[in-house]
Amino acid sequence: MGKSVILHLVFVVLAVFSVCLVNAEDPYLFFTWTVTYGTRSILGVPQQVILINDQFPGPGLDVVTNNNIILNLINKLDQPFLLTWNGVKQRKNSWQDGVLGTNCPIPPNSNYTYKFQAKDQIGSYNYFPSTLMHRAAGGFGALNIIHRSVIPIPYANPDGDFTLLVGDWFKTNHKIMQQSLDAGNPLPFPDGVLINGQTQSTFTGDQGKTYMFRISNVGLSTSLNFRIQGHKMKLVEVGGSHVIQNLYDYLDIHVGQSVTILVTLDQPPKDYYIVASTRFTETVLTATGVLHYSNSNALVSGPIPAAPVNQFDWSMEQARTYRWNLTSNAARHNPQGSFHYGQITPTKTFVLANSASSINGKLRYAVNGVSYINPDTPLNLADHFNIPGDFSTNSISAVPSGRAATVATSVMPTSLHDLIEVVFQNNENTIQAWHLDGYDFWVAGFGSGQWSPDSRKSYNLVDALTRHYSGLSKFLDRSFRLLGQPRYVECEVYIVGQAISRTTILPESLESSPQPC
Numbered sequence: 001m002g003k004s005v006i007l008h009l010v011f012v013v014l015a016v017f018s019v020c021l022v023n024a025e026d027p028y029l030f031f032t033w034t035v036t037y038g039t040r041s042i043l044g045v046p047q048q049v050i051l052i053n054d055q056f057p058g059p060g061l062d063v064v065t066n067n068n069i070i071l072n073l074i075n076k077l078d079q080p081f082l083l084t085w086n087g088v089k090q091r092k093n094s095w096q097d098g099v100l101g102t103n104c105p106i107p108p109n110s111n112y113t114y115k116f117q118a119k120d121q122i123g124s125y126n127y128f129p130s131t132l133m134h135r136a137a138g139g140f141g142a143l144n145i146i147h148r149s150v151i152p153i154p155y156a157n158p159d160g161d162f163t164l165l166v167g168d169w170f171k172t173n174h175k176i177m178q179q180s181l182d183a184g185n186p187l188p189f190p191d192g193v194l195i196n197g198q199t200q201s202t203f204t205g206d207q208g209k210t211y212m213f214r215i216s217n218v219g220l221s222t223s224l225n226f227r228i229q230g231h232k233m234k235l236v237e238v239g240g241s242h243v244i245q246n247l248y249d250y251l252d253i254h255v256g257q258s259v260t261i262l263v264t265l266d267q268p269p270k271d272y273y274i275v276a277s278t279r280f281t282e283t284v285l286t287a288t289g290v291l292h293y294s295n296s297n298a299l300v301s302g303p304i305p306a307a308p309v310n311q312f313d314w315s316m317e318q319a320r321t322y323r324w325n326l327t328s329n330a331a332r333h334n335p336q337g338s339f340h341y342g343q344i345t346p347t348k349t350f351v352l353a354n355s356a357s358s359i360n361g362k363l364r365y366a367v368n369g370v371s372y373i374n375p376d377t378p379l380n381l382a383d384h385f386n387i388p389g390d391f392s393t394n395s396i397s398a399v400p401s402g403r404a405a406t407v408a409t410s411v412m413p414t415s416l417h418d419l420i421e422v423v424f425q426n427n428e429n430t431i432q433a434w435h436l437d438g439y440d441f442w443v444a445g446f447g448s449g450q451w452s453p454d455s456r457k458s459y460n461l462v463d464a465l466t467r468h469y470s471g472l473s474k475f476l477d478r479s480f481r482l483l484g485q486p487r488y489v490e491c492e493v494y495i496v497g498q499a500i501s502r503t504t505i506l507p508e509s510l511e512s513s514p515q516p517c
């Protein structure tokens with residue numbers, strides 16, 4: 001299995017208690033985004049990148065909780081294109097999720113208008129292209145949901161707000177990279193790490209003041225360690241959950257993940273390194289930026305602060321310190337009417353074991369022995385419009401099957417209001433990052449070895465974070481346990497272009513208006 005697998009759990013849920021998509025009382029924001037190719041010398045050589053309104057990375061989407069977003073996306077590429085709003089819950093509105101299970105890609109020279117509401121959410125998120133290898137060329141950006149003025153947040157308003165998109169970067173053209181993956185090669189090792197699409201960036205603040213840094217890993221395959229020379233980072237929010245506010249010297253940020261930290265400029269007035277370096281890689285790639293005190297009297301100096309030596313265990317221990325602040329506004333009721341997820345008995349358990357094997361001469365990734373293939377019609381639409389033959393709900397088992405991998409459009413059935421326990425069992429020797437598109441889960445537990453019902457004894461059933469992203473299914477024999485209440489889950493294992501495998505948990509009924517392709 002290649003070094004750079006992204007396991008992508010696309011999870012679209014239509015929550016029960018929320019009102020419909022566009023709420024008339026809340027403000028509307030209108031955007032027109034045009035997607036084109038452009039040429040940028042990012043690592044010293046000109047390369048083709050994907051621009052949105054001539055920007056690389058794409059424009060930041062700064063909205064306020066409950067704002068209605070009407071965004072017309074005009075695709076001027078020579079390939080179909082689709083953006084997904086990573087972490088936006090799309091309640092009753094999975095039609096706007098922007099993944100292949102819910103939307104048709106926008107054909108070249110066409111447009112599609114996304115309509116969604118940032119309902120009840122606060123936090124730092126990001127958006128990215130969800131198909132082909134477009135994410136390797138750009139098209140991603142920040143999506144910041146700022147709290148409404150009447151809603152208290154568990155920290156003082158910062159004196160300033162910086163957004164940092166960090167990620168690995170490749171010089172190879174995205175189409176060539178795709179051809180190579182299609183030919184069975186693993187994703188190459190990245191050529192560099194970028195902060196906001198650059199190798200050099202400076203963030204200026206005043207001594208004594210406190211700044212918010214919203215950091216997202218927008219890369220393709222590599223976890224990053226983030227740190228600021230001489231400064232502590234107070235973690236306040238992870239993936240939309242306000243957390244117990246601990247101080248950290250370093251933070252591991254996995255592909256797709258966003259975190260929000262507060263940093264007080266409490267050091268002597270000079271410049272300090274901001275560092276993002278690759279984790280769990282033999283060769284370490286490092287990007288540095290500068291935290292510049294406005295009254296600085298010295299350039300950055302001294303060694304670049306090092307990442308922690310310890311790798312996976314350290315990272316898992318760090319993730320265990322992220323705990324939900326149950327008295328802050330992060331704790332939202334779930335569709336069962338409670339945020340006490342630990343007191344609800346799960347309706348079903350899915351154990352999803354990923355594997356890599358050769359099927360018909362091609363390297364493909366599978367979940368429970370099924371390597372997912374996209375049907376012609378997005379699953380959600382096929383279900384809604386009763387298009388027969390698109391998928392079958394008995395082509396995948398709820399637990400690992402042990403049989404040789406086959407290809408199918410696999411769908412797992414479940415019902416509205418179910419609380420589902422999902423176990424990701426990673427038997428590969430690579431990191432698997434799962435992204436839950438359109439909804440989130442409580443990450444109840446994770447650890448080494450094979451999961452068994454006994455593992456439930458170690459679950460955090462009190463203050464685990466809800467996350468749309470689970471980055472820690474690390475290395476050999478690690479497993480993950482999540483609890484969530486899906487109506488619609490797709491999980492796709494995609495080594496971006498090389499092979500796709502996906503499991504879909506189908507909704508029982510649908511409540512908003514789909515747009516047929």
Ligand SMILES: *[C@@H]1O[C@H](CO)[C@@H](O)[C@H](O)[C@H]1NC(C)=O
Pocket residue numbers: 072074110111112
């Ligand atoms: C969007 O597409 C529609 C046709 O589906 C077309 O009528 C309209 O002019 C397009 N708008 C833009 C801004 O390209």
Ligand SMILES: *[C@@H]1O[C@H](CO)[C@@H](O)[C@H](O)[C@H]1NC(C)=O
Pocket residue numbers: 153154155243244245325326327328329
């Ligand atoms: C949790 O949130 C509450 C309410 O905003 C706040 O007063 C408290 O300090 C927070 N607790 C921690 C440990 O961060």
